[in-house]
Amino acid sequence: MDERSRRKILDVLRVxxxxxxxxxxTRIAHALALAGKDMSQRTIRYYLSITDEEGLTQQVGRRGRQLTSVGRRELETAYVVDKVGFVAARAEALIFGMDFKLRQGRGKVVVNLSVLRAEDLPRAKAxxxxxxxxxxxxxDRLLIGRPGQKVGSYTPGPGEVVVATVCSIAINGVMLDEGVPMTNRFGGLLQVSDHKPLRFTQIINYDGTTLDPLEIFIKGRMTSVSQAVATGEGVIGASFREIPAPAAEKAxxxxxxxxxxxxxxIILVGRPGQPLLEVPLATGRVGLVVRGGLNPMAAVEEEGIVTTNRAFSQLLPFEQLSRWEEVLA
Amino acid sequence: MDERSRRKILDVLRVxxxxxxxxxxTRIAHALALAGKDMSQRTIRYYLSITDEEGLTQQVGRRGRQLTSVGRRELETAYVVDKVGFVAARAEALIFGMDFKLRQGRGKVVVNLSVLRAEDLPRAKAxxxxxxxxxxxxxDRLLIGRPGQKVGSYTPGPGEVVVATVCSIAINGVMLDEGVPMTNRFGGLLQVSDHKPLRFTQIINYDGTTLDPLEIFIKGRMTSVSQAVATGEGVIGASFREIPAPAAEKAxxxxxxxxxxxxxxIILVGRPGQPLLEVPLATGRVGLVVRGGLNPMAAVEEEGIVTTNRAFSQLLPFEQLSRWEEVLA
DNA sequence: GCAAGAGGCGGCAATCTTGCCGCATACGGT
DNA sequence: ACCGTATGCGGCAAGATTGCCGCCTCTTGC
Structure with a gap:
């Protein structure tokens, strides 16, 4: 069974x-059409015959198929792996909760939280x-919370410290507040050369995962932020966003x-109608590339220091973060 | 050749x-992946072999394929039918151009323009x-422009009158201004029963056409607005929008x-996580149903009066429109 | 109670896609 | 000039999809 097919079957079961x-x-095809997924009735019956065999569905006379309890359970488990739109939804909720005002330079912004062992902190800071x-x-800011110091809703335990960095979707929030609707296209690894963005080497769409793309790449040690910092050549986390073309100047x-x-x-703002870093765009849209908020932590992890990262973690007043020069002294 | 395949081939040619x-x-597959379309390299080569035969592409040694001039032309013609994202882009541009302020109840809004023969006007008004x-x-407003009276950038010729009605995407504009990012899901025909929305019977995604869905349905005489008005049972134009779940209350x-x-x-606002009118929604999103701005014209067309409609036409100050009770007396 | 229509089912046979492979080039570096 | 890597090509065959059909089974209206 093909990964692709499996996904389609899940769509059917979900209906x-x-x-x-x-x-x-017929009815299922109709429902799927409303969800923007085209599949012929025949194909659906074909899938249903498969799920029948797997015991996920069963026929109810000639009235159609039903999920069995096994099928229902299967769907729930599958959801964990395939919670479509989960990150995207969480991101949107957080964006909507922001109240950062550009004019005043203050208000709540979305932050990532990273936890590491206190003993590693000095090295990590460097x-x-x-x-x-x-x-x-x-x-240029961050917040380091020591044991007992509450950071948002998280309080580091003994021997732990927590680092809050601004999350890249905070940018979306500010843009929205200024009337520019910005949508996330995907997150990924951006290859840089001579400190300039070259192209995305890996991408993960936000609405297909339960984890922030950058979290995954950090865990997989697929970044080379330190090298990029040192030599200008490397691979960092970044994400690709889109805005309506008329908003490009404002952006x-x-x-x-x-x-x-x-x-x-914001590293790059494209030109209307022009692909940006080879990423094609729909007419009337322009692309932007935003640095990943977790890049500092990626570098830390690259040094072999164990970190736990939670992107899109929570909202924190921007005023609580301090400039890096002060905190990382 | 399948309609579906044809579309995929166009995607390849576009790259x-x-x-x-x-x-x-390989490169094409990479580019398509960035555009969110998955297709294996092999499949792409398969398509390319087809387009080679059709003379749309040609091999350049082992370096790859290139569009021929025939292929380039073909792509342009195809674009007319398949200008993906064209309406969507136009809509966004217009939304971005609005400056209507809810507080003051004034400012530019997006309107549809409809043209009809002056002699039909009295009947149309009724x-x-x-x-x-x-x-x-x-x-509850509209503007009727007679010959010589300029409406936005359009001046009806002799024997013509032009009717400006508020376009439903004006709602998106106001929402955006209030910090609620609203996205268009699709436009379609909404069946109403007892004056209440029942379900969508036809849908057209905005990003797959060059025409506003409602325009198409009006031309096809597929609406029954008059009947809905008179008896409560009928089919009207409406569109389906989405907003982030946390914004539901505000909306x-x-x-x-x-x-x-x-x-x-706004006819309906859904509940988080609940399908609305059978339309499934991603986690964290809620659906809304908005009446089509062209419904009055649809009814006019139903009466056999010839109209020309242009949805998403242009921006017009809301103050220039008058309440229907005054204009349609 | 009966006919019509909607919707459901699965066999069969075309097509469409894609994985696997062996082989040909193109390009950069030594 | 020579080698290694990246990329391109298309044959073959296994799946995956889907159209066409003939045949059931409810529901509904008369």
Whole structure:
């Protein structure tokens, strides 16, 4: 069984799970069409015959198929791996909860939380300092919380410290507040050469995973932020966003203002109709590349220091973060 | 050749057209992946062998394939039918151009323009009146321009009149201004029963056409707005939108305020995680149903009066529109 | 109670896709 | 000039999809 097919089967099962009555190919096809997925009735029946065999569904006379309890359970387990739109949804919720005002340079922003062992902190600080100094972070601030010091809703236990860094979706929040609707296209690894972005080597769409792409890449040690910082050649975390073409100029201006309040992170703003870093765009849209907020932690992890990262973690008032020069001294 | 395959082939050709050098399966697959379309290299080569035969592409040694001039032309023609994202892009541009302020109830909004023969106007007015009175329109205003009276950038010629109605995407604009990012899911025909929405019977995704869905349905005489107005049972134009779940409450409040300023049109606001009118939603999103701004014109067309409609037409200051009771007297 | 229509089912046979493979080039570096 | 790597090509065959059909089984209206 093909990964692709499996996914389609899940789509079919999902429709069944949302209905209390048995459904047949036609109705299911209709429901899927509404969800933007085209599949012929015949194909659906074909899949259903497979799931029948697997015991996930069963026929109810000629009235259609129903999920069996096994099928229902299967769907729930599958959801864990395939919670489509989960990260995307969480991101949106957090963005909506922001109240950061560009003018005042204060208000709640979305942060990532990373936890590491207290004994590793000095080394980690040295690494992060290099990353911040080279401008490979998102913004110029962070917050380090020691045991007992509450950071948002997280309190590091004994022997732990927690590091809060601004999350790249905070940019979306600010843009939205300024009337620019920014959508996430994907997150991935960006190859840089001579400190300039070259192209994405790996991408993961936000709406296909339960983890932030960068978290995955950090865990997989697929980044080389330190090298990028040191030599200008390396692979860092970044994400690709889109905005409506008429908003491009405004976005460019906002990028500058963000920089000035300590939220710089927009590396590139494309031109209307032009692919950006080889990424094709729909007519009327322009692309942007934003640095990953977890890049400093990626560098830390590269040094062999164990970290636990939680992107899109929570909201924190920007004022609580301090400039890196102060914290990482 | 299958419609589906044809579309995929166009995707492949499009990639080729954006490159100046010849490309092979691998690079094309990579580019398509960035665009969110998965296709194996092999499949792409398979398609390329087809287009080779059709003379749309040609091999350049072992360096890859290139579009021929025939292929380039083909792509352009195909674009007319398949200008993906064209309407969506236009809609976004217009939304971004709005400056309507909910508080003041004034500012530019997106309108549809409809042209009809002056001699039909009295009859049309009677029809539209019924639609507006029954609340099947978007908002309670419109503008009728006679020959010589400029409406936006359009001046009706002799014997013509032009009718401007508020376009349903104006709602998106207001929402955006209030910090709620609203995305268009699809437009379609909504079956109503007892004046209440029942379900969508036809849908067209915005990003797959060059025409506004409702325009198409009006031309095809597939609506029965008059009947809906008269008996409560019928089929009207409507569209389906989505917003982030945390914004649902705010949207509900805004719907009321919109109503009060004369921009009422939100028929339904869903509940987080619940399908709305059978339309499934991603986790963390809620659906909304908005009446089509062209419904009054649909009713007019149903009466056999010839109209030309242009949805997403242009921006017009809301103050220039008058309440229907005044204009349609 | 009966006919019509909607919707469901699965066999069969075309097509469409894709994985696997062996082989040919193109390009950069030594 | 020579080698290694990346990329390209298309044959073959196994799956995956889907159209076409003939045949059931409810529901509904009369």
């Amino acid at each position: 069944l799970s949302e209905s209390d009555k048995p459904l047949g190919g 690494v992060m300092r290099r990353v911040f100094r080279a401008g490979y972070s998102l913004g 460019r201006r906002l990028a500058g203002r963000l920089e000035r309040v300590g939220l710089g992170g | 080729l057209s954006e490159s100046d050098k010849p490309l092979g399966g 029809v539209m009146r019924r639609v507006f009175r029954a609340g099947y329109s978007l908002g 509900r409040r805004l719907a009321g305020r919109l109503e009060r300023v004369g921009l009422g049109g």
